[in-house]
Amino acid sequence: MKLLLSYLNVLFYYTIGLIISLKYLVLYCVQLCSGKSTNVDNSEENEEKPLYKDLKFDFHEEKLKINDQHIEVRFVSAGSPKNPLMLFVHGFPEFWYIWKHQMKEFSGDYWTVALDFNTNESKIADREFLVDCIKVMLDHFGRNRCILIGRDFGGSLVWSFLDKYPELVVKSVIINAPHPAVFKQELRKVSQLAKTSQQLFYLVPKLPEWYFSRNNLHKLDTLYKDAELSADEISAMKNYFKKNKFENIQNGLTTLRTNFIADTIFRDHSKVSTAETYPQVLTIYTKSNPHYNDSCFGHNFVKQALQVTEIQTKHGHYFQMNERSSKLLNKVIRDYFENPSKWETNWNEEDKTTSGNILKENFDEDDEKKENTVGEAFDKLIKISRSLHRKIKPALSKFLVHFM
Incomplete structure (x- = not known):
């Protein structure tokens, strides 16, 4: 019976995704009937050269093939390998470049390493394999613990890594990514279902790939609009995804489809986060996030105290790419690392799902503006x-x- 309900849920989400996709299908047909080309721009002009113009710190690039599975993980590092390891995991549609402000800020005190899961040469792996990839990276670096930071889908991967390998993480920071168990509960609300409409659209095969790639990746202009990126930064992001005829976009969408269904519908979250060694987690989210209800970040699913910080910013879901907002984010992260007593709260065994034990602070970038x-x-x-x-x-x- 439980399995039947799960499949009915899958059918329900796919149906919503198909309904949402109708407007994009009409757009595609109109473009086709008007005689305009529906093909995407596969040019690889400048490739990634513009990426490095604004990186004002020394960094190193490397690629690692994992377990002979033809999975190639690229990573970019900055700082001394003798320092504690700070590992970054990106979301979608993103790559290592989204962490440039954090790498510049923390590379003096940590060995900062930003992973790039977009370079896989084979079929995209599921969440469990990607989680194990992070562990393989730690083994490759010869480290038994790290500070782990993720955002968006990368933040969701970090949650899964913490559930599976909590002893390998000293502290963790997760940005704009609710715990999968919380997200599964929140999807029962109409308000959250409406905000998840874009993800449900991604469940539809082929059409999202076309929509993302059309008109010189105009979708990226829309996504990054609030972040107020420079023309060079937008161009760099687009040129990255134009590589290999948008294979990075296709792989990312395939990963989202696979893991949205697996995690949201079929995964059993009743036994997550029970380890005594579970590290402290700081969850950072932006007020009025277009993708999640605020209540997505108001639950405690970990054995240790979960700290939740709300950031007030006008730069939206991708706020950390904005230079001014990134300074605010770096300030919060550094304060979390350097002033642990300020963030400590007590765990209440009888209350594991409410926000009663959450330390919540509001940081407003307008305060910095006033200063x-x-x-x-x-x-x-x-x-x-x-x-x-x-x-x-x-x-x-x-x-x-x-x-x-």
């Missing part, structure tokens, strides 16, 4: 004072000479 405004005003005042001093000094000197 900057005050600082700028002070600088202007100093400049005006110096200017007046230069103008008054000759007259004052003559006055003193005359009367003395």
Whole structure:
């Protein structure tokens, strides 16, 4: 009976995805009937060259093939390998470049390594294999523990890694990614179902690939609009995904389809997060996130205290790519690492699913803006004072000479 209900849920989500896809199908037909090409732009102009213009830190690129499975994981590192390891996992549609501001900030104190799962040469692996890939990377680096940070789908992978290998993580930061068990519960709400409409559209085969790739990857312009990226940054992101005729986009969508159904419908979450060694987790989310209800981040599914921080920013789901918002994010992460007593809360065995034990703080980037405004005003005042001093000094000197 339980299995039957699971399959009915799958049918329900696919049906919603098909309904949502109708408008894109109409768009495709209109473009076809108007005589416009429905083919995507496969040009590989400049490839990834623009990526490195704005990276103001030394970094190293490497690729690692895992377990002879033709799975090739690319990673970019910065900082000294002698320092503690800080490992980053990206989401979709993203790659290692999304962590550039964090790598620049923390590479002085940590060995920062950003994974790139978009370079797989074979069929995309499921979540369990990707989770094991992270462990293989730790073995490759000769590390038995790390600080693990993920966002979006990468954050979801981090949750799964913590459930399976909690002893390998010192601390973890998860950005805009609810625990899969919480997300499964929240999908029962109409409000969350509406916000998940884009993910449900991704369940439909082929059409999302076309939609993403059309009009010079215009979809990326829409996704990154709130982040207010520069033209060079947008171009760099697009050129990355144009490689290999958009194979990165296709692999990403295949991964999302496979894991959305496996995790949201069939995975049993009743036994997750029971290990005594479960690390502390800081969950960061943006207010009024277009993809998730705020309540997605208000549950405690871990043995240790879960800290939740809400960031007030106008730069949306991809806020960390914005330079100003990234400074705010880095400030929160560093405070979490360097002031542990501030974030400590007590675990209540009788209350594992409510927000009663969650330490919640609001960080508003407008506060930094106000501080900057005050600082700028002070600088202007100093400049005006110096200017007046230069103008008054000759007259004052003559006055003193005359009367003395």
